Amino acid sequence: MTLTITPRPQALGATVTGLDLSGGLTDETVAELHAAWLEHLVLFFPRIDLDLDQHIELGSKFGRLAATTTGDDDYRGQQTTGPNGEVLVLDASKPQGRANAWHTDVTFAEIPPKGSLLAMQICPAKGGDTLWSNQYAAYEALSPALKDMIDGLDAMHGRPGLTGLNPHPMVTVHPETGRKALFVNRGWTTSIVGMGQNESVGVLAALFNHAEKPEFNTRWTWTPGDAALWDNRCTMHYAVNDYEEAPRILHRVTIYDR
DSSP, X not given: OOOEEEEOSXXXXXXXXXXXXXXXXXXXXXXXXXXXXXXXXXXXXXXXXXXXXXXXXXXXXXXEEESSOSSSOOOOOOOEESTTSOEEEEETTSGGGOOOSOBOTTTTSSSOOSEEEEEEEEOOSSOOOEEEEEHHHHHHTSOHHHHHHHTTOEEEEOXXXXXXXXXXXXXXXXXXXXXXXXXXXXXXXXEETTSOHHHHHHHHHHHHHHHTOGGGEEEEOOOTTOEEEEETTSEEEEEOOOSTTOOOEEEEEEEEOO
């Protein structure tokens, strides 16, 4: 099997072609994909048409799978599929099937996931793109003064009554690359530990606006059968809600350390 990995011209992402899952995955292919994932943060697989078994097999090469969380703080109450319920069905016709904010998946969990693998099942004829943002680049572009202020601080993630609530460092060190990333997101980060409400709201608003800047982003226009694998430890993403009532259904596995 010969993979072609083509970096996208934006701040992150690469397309992968030539991946054939019909005969299983060799260790060499998995190693090549893993290296590309760490380098490019998001891998896009155009029209790969993963069936359920292939989706689970590919995701499991990167870690342990769950639909959303591995603990007791699962919040969606949403449809799942797969032999162990490890595949989340994201159906835009249901309120919880649309994410209308920049976010990083499941950061409300005590140990957030390392990644996600998303497979498009039905997509609108137009609209419904997804954007990803490079949080290495977002951190590196902060002023030295702001870096000094947030290094060592924790922020709370979660929505009480809906999810668990857990603190995480605002600046994380990626366990595999050693690079620093900004780790706050508009979807789940609610306050900064040790700050008053007004201070916390102001600092987080500035960081959210910074992290979401277009210069840190890439944008994917879906076609049926596409898949995307991203590193949850150094990216955020946003699903554009511009397709009205058109059907949009995806399958997602959430990837955790083994």
